[in-house]
Amino acid sequence: MIGRRLVATVCALIATPALLSAQRADRPLGTLREQAAVQQQWLKERLEVVLPQLMREYDVAMWVMPMREYNEDPLFKALVSPTTFAARRRTVYVFFDRGAEGVERLAFGGSSQGGLYQTPRATEKAPDGRPREFWGTDQWSFVADAIRDRNPRSIAVNISHDHNFADGLSAGEWEQLREALGPDLAARVTRAEDLALDYLAVRVPAMDAPYLRMQELIHEIIATAFSDEVITPGVTTTEDVVWWFRQRFNDLGLDTWFQPSVDVQRAGVNMADSTAPVIQRGDVLHCDVGLTAYRLNTDTQHMAYVLREGETDAPPGLKDALANANRLQDIVMAELRAGRTGNEVLFASLAAMREAGIDGTVYTHAIGEHGHGAGPLVGLWDRQDGVPGRGDVKVRPATWYSIELQATTAVSEWNGQRVQMMLEEDAEVTAEGVARWILRRQDDLHLVR
Numbered sequence: 001m002i003g004r005r006l007v008a009t010v011c012a013l014i015a016t017p018a019l020l021s022a023q024r025a026d027r028p029l030g031t032l033r034e035q036a037a038v039q040q041q042w043l044k045e046r047l048e049v050v051l052p053q054l055m056r057e058y059d060v061a062m063w064v065m066p067m068r069e070y071n072e073d074p075l076f077k078a079l080v081s082p083t084t085f086a087a088r089r090r091t092v093y094v095f096f097d098r099g100a101e102g103v104e105r106l107a108f109g110g111s112s113q114g115g116l117y118q119t120p121r122a123t124e125k126a127p128d129g130r131p132r133e134f135w136g137t138d139q140w141s142f143v144a145d146a147i148r149d150r151n152p153r154s155i156a157v158n159i160s161h162d163h164n165f166a167d168g169l170s171a172g173e174w175e176q177l178r179e180a181l182g183p184d185l186a187a188r189v190t191r192a193e194d195l196a197l198d199y200l201a202v203r204v205p206a207m208d209a210p211y212l213r214m215q216e217l218i219h220e221i222i223a224t225a226f227s228d229e230v231i232t233p234g235v236t237t238t239e240d241v242v243w244w245f246r247q248r249f250n251d252l253g254l255d256t257w258f259q260p261s262v263d264v265q266r267a268g269v270n271m272a273d274s275t276a277p278v279i280q281r282g283d284v285l286h287c288d289v290g291l292t293a294y295r296l297n298t299d300t301q302h303m304a305y306v307l308r309e310g311e312t313d314a315p316p317g318l319k320d321a322l323a324n325a326n327r328l329q330d331i332v333m334a335e336l337r338a339g340r341t342g343n344e345v346l347f348a349s350l351a352a353m354r355e356a357g358i359d360g361t362v363y364t365h366a367i368g369e370h371g372h373g374a375g376p377l378v379g380l381w382d383r384q385d386g387v388p389g390r391g392d393v394k395v396r397p398a399t400w401y402s403i404e405l406q407a408t409t410a411v412s413e414w415n416g417q418r419v420q421m422m423l424e425e426d427a428e429v430t431a432e433g434v435a436r437w438i439l440r441r442q443d444d445l446h447l448v449r
Contacts, residue, residue, distance in 0.1 A: 061097055064156070069087045069089055225248075231306070261288045267415075325360070325406065331356065333437075401429065
């Protein structure tokens with residue numbers, strides 16, 4: 001018996017490396033449990049380092065965020081552990097700056113999120129004799145008493161007309177909070193628009209390596225999608241490729257924050273109204289895809305060319321069109337600097353674009369917990385004259401952006417037909433305040449043989 005156990009143990013040890021290797025191939029970002037451990041460390045650093053810095057930068061003494069189950073504040077997932085999926089009944093998060101003692105973190109309702117919050121409880125006896133939490137009016141009284149005991153000089157809440165990420169306080173929660181606070185404390189309420197935006201936007205250094213791996217993965221996946229492994233000209237439709245993306249993400253233990261898209265430009269044909277066309281030789285392909293993992297998102301757009309019989313490369317005119325889009329990327333990256341507003345970056349980029357003779361559009365955005373993330377908007381595709389409010393937000397160091405744009409170029413091989421090269425690549429504004437690619441950009445068309 002001992003001999004059999006020893007043999008079984010040795011066999012298991014020999015098999016383990018191969019098993020782990022297979023698991024890594026199937027789960028390139030690790031298991032959910034491994035990812036959760038990483039995310040918990042990010043959360044700890046954000047709450048202990050980033051949040052106090054921002055509260056003091058914006059002179060916020062107390063920040064109060066009430067929310068209810070399935071009607072959470074946009075900041076919710078950036079405040080809680082990866083094992084928490086929704087607020088518990090009602091949860092009120094309160095952050096109070098105690099100066100040298102640090103920022104006190106209170107969760108009225110819900111858990112301590114792995115020991116990162118204090119969880120004050122006011123309980124009464126249920127009919128069966130077990131303690132139950134106060135609910136409704138009693139819960140608000142308990143929260144208001146805790147706020148009154150701390151006597152903050154200001155109470156910031158998430159209400160905003162311009163910024164969706166800073167407008168998480170619902171009307172019902174605000175009415176009840178205001179009533180519970182009473183006139184004196186309610187008069188101290190202010191809005192925390194920039195605080196909310198920047199808490200979501202600012203990255204901690206430990207996020208960089210996993211996010212870089214996510215960029216590598218999306219480049220690898222697009223390269224496979226735009227190849228003869230997935231596309232057979234004359235047979236495969238754009239919808240086939242879209243669902244290949246979705247299935248591939250799922251098979252790798254990944255998710256996406258939007259339905260991928262694949263579209264076609266074809267010489268001599270207007271494809272604007274085409275639905276799931278069959279991909280043909282000579283087509284220009286475009287994809288827009290985003291990965292979700294670690295509660296973070298990517299956003300990438302690449303271009304491809306389907307070789308005609310006898311071709312070994314794309315026509316020079318199409319390569320020139322891509323080069324024009326690359327030049328526009330260079331322009332935007334040079335103008336994207338910390339301290340500038342999104343509108344300032346947009347106007348400077350468009351001026352340099354016109355001087356370079358490029359016909360294009362810039363619609364760059366922040367990215368992170370949300371695909372269209374917290375931070376300045378650098379144009380919208382239909383708003384090249386600036387975006388009031390959301391375009392007036394300043395670029396901060398240690399933030400991420402999707403450099404999204406298009407350049408349109410007449411292609412001689414297509415009888416002067418104008419071809420759009422729509423590109424999107426994720427970049428970071430470094431701690432030094434300058435922009436750089438997180439991985440790299442697309443400099444050559446993908447070729448489908």
